[in-house]
Amino acid sequence: MISRNRSVGGVPKFMLGNIIVFSVTGLLGNFARSMVFPYASLYIMALDGDAKTIGLVNFLRPLSGLILFPIAGYLADRKSRIKMIVLSNYLSVAFILMYVLAPRWEVVAFAALLQGTAVVGFPPRSALIADSLSPEDRGRGIATMSTISSILSVFAPYLAGVMVDIYGPNTGVRMLYGVMMFLYFSAALIHFRFLKETVSDTGERITVYSLASILRTAYSDMPTLLKQLPRSAKALAGVIVLSFMANGVASPFWVVYATERIGLSPSRWGLILLCEAALRIIMFIPGGYLVDHWGRTASLFSALLLSLASILLFVFTSNFTGVLCVRFIIGIASAISIPSSTALMADMIPRKIRAQVMSVLGQGGFMIGAAGGGTGGPGVGVLVTIPLMMASLAGGYLYAQNPVYPWVFVLIVTIVSIVLTALFIRDMKRAEI
Secondary structure, three states: OOOOOOOOOOOOHOOOOOOOOHHHHHHHHHHHHHHHHHHHHHHHHHHOOOOHHHHHHHHOOOOOHHHHHHHHHHHHHHOOHHHHHHHHHHHHHHHHHHHOOOOOOHHHHHHHHHHHHHHHHHHHHHHHHHOOHHHHHHHHHHHHHHHHHHHHHHHHHHHHHHHHHHHHHHHHHHHHHHHHHHHHHHHHHHHHHOOOOOOOOOOOOOHHHHHHHHHHHHHHHHHHHHHHHHHHHHHHHHHHHHHHHHHHHEEEEEHHHHHHHOOOOOHHHHHHHHHHHHHHHHHHHHHHHHHHOOOOHHHHHHHHHHHHHHHHHHHHOOHHHHHHHHHHHHHHHHHHHHHHHHHHHHHHHHHHHHHHHHHHHOOOOOOOOOOHHHHHHHHHOOOHHHHHHHHHHHHHHHHHHHOOEEHHHHHHHHHHHHHHHHOOOOOOOOOOO
């Protein structure tokens, strides 16, 4: 039963337990990702890659999820979620070391393929977060968690950009991956020590030989699982898939376009991302309260409209100020889209099948206009994986053909997402706990 006490010792009750743990580890992880991901494409190019190889690397990254996501979702409803999360952290540490030592882009591609195995931690993480928040607190709880976990990441892109300016994209990004490896290892230790389970181990015996059967069962049960969902959840799944496809096409090329076409230095690009992140953090908590009081669907619709405006502006801008304005709009849109879509997903999915559904659809949240990153993590489910892979591969070819084409694609899928939201997504009259 959910306690109705709204605070403990002046701290909101929804920020106790697992939520504060994920906020702290998110602080470390977001700082690391905000340093590395905006410049990862420059690293690939420094290791003799090009636009098409950037697309290939991003194509390979989610491939393992096709096999592991259904298994992880099945196991997360039956076995220790904390152990699965910690295993995911340790796998990430091992594969990030390969990035640090990579002599050519082919090694980066292989490391990206292997790093996809870390998705075993995503369904249990998503389920733990959803289970740890009551329906009336989900919007503000997710927004507050996002705010705390984003505080340090405000400075990360600029600091990383300065490092890339000084040491170059090869040595500079290699050093950034080293910092990421250390921070991921620290997060693993914190998860192991402080997370608490929200469901009991069923005692079901899982062996290596049973994994193939679990995979077959997970895929064969998927149509039945999806049929159980309300129409709004199916439409939300469509919006999530389209949004990840948009990020898959354009995300790796924001920094490439900004440096090659507009003429910004890595540090100037980092300064823009710093300003965007600061604004997004300021907007997260108001955005969460907007989601809880104005409604999930109306908030999501507003965020998508804002993102549409930013896409139209970006392809016509040619200077620092113009890019800064575009990223400001994106920052506001993301501060609303993340809590609104995540809360919608949690409201629609019953607790007993939450991990399984989230292994298929993802946590529900998605980044708008991700500038490096935003194409992985807990938001990605198995249903998203193949479209995301195809979009990532296509992004390299689109950029090579014409640097504006990735954003034309984003414009089209954003319009479709707006239509889906307007016609089919509605707030739940009674949210799942």
